[in-house]
Amino acid sequence: MPEISNLSMLTVIIFVLIPVSLSYLYSLGIAKTTIWSSLRGIIQLILIGYVLTFLFEITDWIAVTLAVLVMISAASWQAGQRGKGIKNAFLVTFTVLAIIEGLVLILWIGFNIIPFESQQVIPMSGMVIGNSMVASALALERLKNDFSVHKGKVLAALSLGATPPKAANIIIRNTIKAAMIPSIDGLKTIGLVQLPGMMTGLIIGGASPIEAIRYQIVISLSIFASVSLTSMFVSAIAYRSFFNKDMQLVEIKEND
Amino acid sequence: MKGNEVILEGKNVGTERVHNMDFTVLKGQIVTIIGPSGSGKSTLINLLNRINDPLEGEILFHGKNVKEYPVPELRKKIGMVFQTANLFTGTVEENLKYGPEIWGEWTPELGKELLRFVQLPEEFLSKDVEDISGGQQQRVSFARTLANDPEVLLMDEATSALDNRTEELVEEELLQLVKEKKITILMITHDLEQARRLGDQTFFIADGRILEQGKTEDLFESPATEELKFFLEVE
Ligand SMILES: Nc1ncnc2c1ncn2[C@@H]1O[C@H](COP(=O)(O)OP(=O)(O)OP(=O)(O)O)[C@@H](O)[C@H]1O
Numbered sequence: 001m002p003e004i005s006n007l008s009m010l011t012v013i014i015f016v017l018i019p020v021s022l023s024y025l026y027s028l029g030i031a032k033t034t035i036w037s038s039l040r041g042i043i044q045l046i047l048i049g050y051v052l053t054f055l056f057e058i059t060d061w062i063a064v065t066l067a068v069l070v071m072i073s074a075a076s077w078q079a080g081q082r083g084k085g086i087k088n089a090f091l092v093t094f095t096v097l098a099i100i101e102g103l104v105l106i107l108w109i110g111f112n113i114i115p116f117e118s119q120q121v122i123p124m125s126g127m128v129i130g131n132s133m134v135a136s137a138l139a140l141e142r143l144k145n146d147f148s149v150h151k152g153k154v155l156a157a158l159s160l161g162a163t164p165p166k167a168a169n170i171i172i173r174n175t176i177k178a179a180m181i182p183s184i185d186g187l188k189t190i191g192l193v194q195l196p197g198m199m200t201g202l203i204i205g206g207a208s209p210i211e212a213i214r215y216q217i218v219i220s221l222s223i224f225a226s227v228s229l230t231s232m233f234v235s236a237i238a239y240r241s242f243f244n245k246d247m248q249l250v251e252i253k254e255n256d
Numbered sequence: 257m258k259g260n261e262v263i264l265e266g267k268n269v270g271t272e273r274v275h276n277m278d279f280t281v282l283k284g285q286i287v288t289i290i291g292p293s294g295s296g297k298s299t300l301i302n303l304l305n306r307i308n309d310p311l312e313g314e315i316l317f318h319g320k321n322v323k324e325y326p327v328p329e330l331r332k333k334i335g336m337v338f339q340t341a342n343l344f345t346g347t348v349e350e351n352l353k354y355g356p357e358i359w360g361e362w363t364p365e366l367g368k369e370l371l372r373f374v375q376l377p378e379e380f381l382s383k384d385v386e387d388i389s390g391g392q393q394q395r396v397s398f399a400r401t402l403a404n405d406p407e408v409l410l411m412d413e414a415t416s417a418l419d420n421r422t423e424e425l426v427e428e429e430l431l432q433l434v435k436e437k438k439i440t441i442l443m444i445t446h447d448l449e450q451a452r453r454l455g456d457q458t459f460f461i462a463d464g465r466i467l468e469q470g471k472t473e474d475l476f477e478s479p480a481t482e483e484l485k486f487f488l489e490v491e
Pocket residue numbers: 273291292293294295296297298299300
């Protein structure tokens with residue numbers, strides 16, 4: 001595996017400076033966040049490098065448990081931010097992600113698809129959790145948006161005597177669909193538009209393309225299933241916070 | 257006066273936006289609700305089918321606090337039509353059966369009957385709601401509420417988006433409902449002519465209070481408050 005020198009690392013930063021300067025030019029007001037995000041990303045990655053080195057050295061199940069818990073917490077926090085205003089957005093995402101990750105692990109390990117080793121389970125779990133986090137955030141955001149755009153329809157349904165689950169159904173169907181579209185599109189163009197990250201990594205690392213593809217199939221399908229389930233579970237739980245016990249719509253206050 | 261059984265009653269009803277509202281609605285009557293924009297008309301009628309609840313006072317339906325009814329049952333009995341059709345994605349029939357299916361009361365016959373009532377052709381049952389005109393959508397919305405066979409009909413500017421002909425048609429249907437089914441109607445309208453034409457009773461609401469209520473004729477002929485006098489003049 002070829003080493004990347006510190007100098008070449010620095011040159012990559014020039015790439016980041018191009019959009020940053022352009023955004024100044026167009027006064028998009030996002031230059032600061034871009035710089036901050038890049039810096040944050042770099043620091044996070046360096047730290048993760050050390051953390052992973054440590055994790056790969058200790059007992060597998062302890063390492064996996066630790067890593068998965070941290071990843072799910074961070075992911076839930078991030079998704080919860082998007083779902084601000086929805087009651088227990090963090091808790092909902094946390095629970096759903098934990099269940100999904102549990103299912104995925106049972107599948108991977110139980111059917112001997114991948115061995116229970118930190119080096120395999122942690123990065124692959126990371127991908128599943130990361131994608132599910134995006135799906136959860138999308139579902140929460142979409143739910144808020146749809147409940148406000150289609151408030152009239154929900155009120156009409158309630159006025160006809162529908163219970164909250166029935167009334168919410170009008171909206172949830174669309175929410176789930178919208179949250180799944182990116183991953184369906186991703187699945188369709190996989191390998192065509194972009195070589196998926198994991199495959200890229202494996203090939204750079206020296207694995208044969210066929211071997212890399214086998215992993216990629218496992219991870220792509222796992223991600224697709226997780227993302228779909230996340231959208232469904234999150235919507236199916238989170239819609240409740242738009243209603244009170246008297247079957248009334250409650251105002252969701254967004255202050256972000 | 258058509259009968260005198262009290263069907264709805266408000267006692268010192270208040271929310272953040274409306275205050276000390278006392279009112280009585282008799283069964284089989286049409287109550288027209290008038291008043292300036294933002295005065296609290298919608299706020300009031302949304303309390304009747306518990307879209308919202310008052311912070312103070314109580315609302316009685318057949319002498320019993322609305323909170324004592326199971327919510328879906330109350331909303332079946334007190335139906336609501338909105339200013340916009342708010343139809344659900346799908347066919348006209350799917351919309352019409354939404355309510356009745358909750359109660360296991362749907363029959364295809366009912367669908368046809370409802371469409372006849374709002375003077376739309378039977379073939380409309382299978383039409384996608386996207387494929388019919390705005391006025392037709394509003395009539396489907398009206399039929400969808402009637403499908404629940406409500407005792408009370410709440411209408412929040414429900415005819416304001418209709419063209420004159422369709423509005424006339426809906427008005428005829430309302431009068432027919434009152435006559436045949438003894439249905440009670442509370443309708444908010446900005447059209448004072450309409451309020452006068454249809455109302456047995458009228459509520460005049462301003463600034464979150466019911467300033468006047470009584471026989472429609474009396475309110476229009478001899479308004480008691482300066483506010484109503486002014487309102488009738490400028491509108
Ligand atoms: N969702 C809401 N959030 C905040 N204020 C509201 C909301 N709905 C109504 N209001 C306020 O409550 C008051 C009463 O509103 P309401 O909708 O009952 O008036 P209205 O008489 O129906 O008016 P209009 O004729 O314009 O429909 C108004 O001052 C309005 O600004």
